[in-house]
Amino acid sequence: MSIEIIFNFVFFSSAKIRFDPINPAPPVTTKIFITIIICKVNTRLHFTYLQYNYLSMHILLIGHLGYIGPAVIEQLSKNKSNKLNGIDVGYFYKRKFFKNLKNKIVTKFKDVRDLNSNDIKGFDKIVYLAAISNDPMGNVFEKVTEEINYKCAIKIAKIAKKYGTRKFVYASSCSMYGFTKNLIKSENSKVNPLTAYARSKVKAEKSLKKISSKNFKVISLRFATACGYSENLRLDLVLNDFVASAIVNKEIKVLSDGSPWRPLIHVKDMAKAINWALEEIRFSRYLVLNIGMNKMNFQVKTIAKKVGEIIKDTKVKINHNAMPDKRSYKVNFSKFQKMNTKYKLNYNLEKSIIDLKKNIKKIDFKTKNFRESNFIRLKILKDLLKDKKVDKKLYFKK
Numbered sequence: 307m308s309i310e311i312i313f314n315f316v317f318f319s320s321a322k323i324r325f326d327p328i329n330p331a332p333p334v335t336t337k338i339f340i341t342i343i344i345c346k347v348n349t350r351l352h353f354t355y356l357q358y359n360y361l362s363m364h365i366l367l368i369g370h371l372g373y374i375g376p377a378v379i380e381q382l383s384k385n386k387s388n389k390l391n392g393i394d395v396g397y398f399y400k401r402k403f404f405k406n407l408k409n410k411i412v413t414k415f416k417d418v419r420d421l422n423s424n425d426i427k428g429f430d431k432i433v434y435l436a437a438i439s440n441d442p443m444g445n446v447f448e449k450v451t452e453e454i455n456y457k458c459a460i461k462i463a464k465i466a467k468k469y470g471t472r473k474f475v476y477a478s479s480c481s482m483y484g485f486t487k488n489l490i491k492s493e494n495s496k497v498n499p500l501t502a503y504a505r506s507k508v509k510a511e512k513s514l515k516k517i518s519s520k521n522f523k524v525i526s527l528r529f530a531t532a533c534g535y536s537e538n539l540r541l542d543l544v545l546n547d548f549v550a551s552a553i554v555n556k557e558i559k560v561l562s563d564g565s566p567w568r569p570l571i572h573v574k575d576m577a578k579a580i581n582w583a584l585e586e587i588r589f590s591r592y593l594v595l596n597i598g599m600n601k602m603n604f605q606v607k608t609i610a611k612k613v614g615e616i617i618k619d620t621k622v623k624i625n626h627n628a629m630p631d632k633r634s635y636k637v638n639f640s641k642f643q644k645m646n647t648k649y650k651l652n653y654n655l656e657k658s659i660i661d662l663k664k665n666i667k668k669i670d671f672k673t674k675n676f677r678e679s680n681f682i683r684l685k686i687l688k689d690l691l692k693d694k695k696v697d698k699k700l701y702f703k704k
Contacts, residue, residue, distance in 0.1 A: 365584065366429040367392040367411070368418060368462065369436030371399040374477075374573050376407060376537040378433070381577035382584075383410040393418070393425060394436070395702065398686060403537040417701060418458045426462055427469035431584050434459050434476050437503075440542060441481070441633075442684045444503035450700050455506035460513045467522040475583045476514055478507045478526045480569055480596060483635035490603075492638045493528070493594050500633055511594060518592040525583045529576055530569035530598030530637065534658050535665035541681040545570055545655075548610050549662040550681075552617040554674050560624040564607025566634035571598040572653030572661070579642070582649045598639045599651055606631075609655070616659045 365382060367375070370392035382388050390411040395418060416425065418436045426432070436458065438444055438451040463474050482505075483491045484498030499505040511526045518524040533545035541550045548558050571579075579597045586593075604612075607624050614622040653661070673679050680686050690696045697703060 363387070363584070364389045364428070364430045365391070366426070366432045368394070368421075368432065368434050370394055370411065371396060371404065371413070371538070372435065372439065373398070373536050373538055373540045374435065374532065374576050376403065377573045377577035378435070378580055379407050379411050381574070381581050391429070393421065397690065397700075398538060398540075398683065400538055406537075418454055418462070419701075421458070421462060421465075423465050423469060426465045426471075429466070429471055431473040432462070432466050432471055432475070433580055433584070434462065434474065437477065438506075439503070439683065441501040441503050442542070443687060444501055444506070446684065447687065447700060448502040451502045452506050452509070455503070456510045456513070459510045460517065463514055463517050463522075463524070467517060467519070472521065472523065473584060474514070474518075474522065474524045475580060476510060476524065476526045477580075478511055478528045478594070479504065480528045480530050480598070480635060480637050481633065482508050482511075482528070483637065485632050486567075486635045488636075490636045490638045491596070493596055493641060515592045515594075520591050522591075523587075523589065524592050525586065525589075526592075526594040527579055527583060527597045528595065528637075529579075530571040530596075530602060530639075532573055532576060533570045533662075534572035534574060534653060535662050536573050539666075539669075539681060540683055541676050541679075542683055544568055544606060545609055545613070545658060546662060547677075548613045549617065549659055550666060550671065550676055552613050552620040553663065553666055554672060554676065556619055557621045557623065558610045558613060560606060560610050560622070561628060562606065562631045563626055563628045564605060564610065564624045566606050566631040567603060567636040568606060568609070569598045569635070569637045569639070570602045570604065570609070570655065570658065571651070572658050575599075575651040575653050578649035578651060579646070582646050585648075586645070588645070595642045595645070596637050596639050597642055598637060599643065599654075600639050601654065602639075603636045604655065612655055613659055616656065617663060 365388060367378060367390065370379060371394035379390065382390055392411050392413045393416050394413065396415050437455045438447055444451040459476060466474055481501070481503065482497040482499045483495065484500040484504065489495070497508055499508050514524045514526060532543055541547050551558050576597070610622050610624065614620040678685060687700065695703060
């Protein structure tokens with residue numbers, strides 16, 4: 307008869323922490339917390355689970371001054387032993403939104419295309435958030451999209467690997483599934499990227515898989531479509547657009563026939579997933595995951611109608627005669643939901659809408675023509691070009 311006995315051993319040892327490349331200081335000694343669970347089955351010992359967490363991690367966030375940056379900084383700074391540094395070019399930086407975070411992260415302003423080993427070496431883990439981050443921007447700035455989303459990610463990953471970084475987390479996208487008809491896409495499904503943005507993510511994932519090793523682990527997080535309130539709010543996202551339109555115009559216009567599927571994920575849940583990825587070790591060298599919840603797959607018309615229900619007196623107009631959007635994908639998130647037992651995702655559709663409604667009203671938002679405002683990322687880039695602050699390749703002029 308088999309008897310399973312589980313023992314928990316906790317012990318401490320000392321480890322040297324690397325120099326901080328941004329703020330040089332003598333190396334300090336910290337403690338490593340290791341839990342080993344040993345199962346005894348049929349008198350033989352089997353190691354079934356090994357989890358480690360450095361009480362102090364030196365983390366570099368690349369592209370942290372955008373939409374999801376505030377949530378990621380807040381999430382990671384909950385662990386007071388984490389030391390956070392960030393590098394960002396500053397296209398979408400708004401001082402007033404980040405003033406409350408300045409004591410939680412050390413920021414360097416620099417174009418990701420100009421980074422070198424001096425910027426990268428010395429970090430335990432790196433999160434790559436930098437991106438030309440949606441289809442409209444990708445269509446206008448296709449070459450820049452490939453450079454930032456793909457080529458720079460690979461260049462930085464190679465430097466990080468060379469200098470001893472242990473983990474590289476890449477913010478990827480479910481948009482690479484493209485058009486799926488009635489199929490539900492898992493991580494093993496064939497991808498069908500339809501835009502420059504999606505193609506850049508596919509290329510990056512393929513190259514990162516080749517670079518990864520047992521000492522340089524890579525996780526590609528294929529996020530659902532982002533939504534929810536952020537201190538650096540953007541309204542060029544489907545749910546955010548609908549909620550803003552309902553608040554200021556009392557009307558939602560769905561330009562397509564509303565039939566395409568979109569999975570959604572709140573920005574705070576994205577931050578939790580990144581936190582989980584930084585700590586996760588149950589894979590050998592490379593892991594790709596769809597990030598979201600199965601219950602957050604919706605048709606666009608369903609999203610619009612739900613917003614109309616919650617924000618009273620909102621008219622929902624759907625163009626039933628329009629051609630359906632070719633980008634339509636329903637995604638299976640079961641693998642992530644099974645693996646992630648520590649940082650549960652909390653925001654369903656209703657909660658995400660209420661969160662946006664409350665916070666948009668709190669900032670006294672009244673811009674009726676917000677699609678031509680600085681809440682739209684493409685508008686910001688076009689204004690930088692118009693004002694001659696950047697060149698055609700989106701390099702800031704000196």
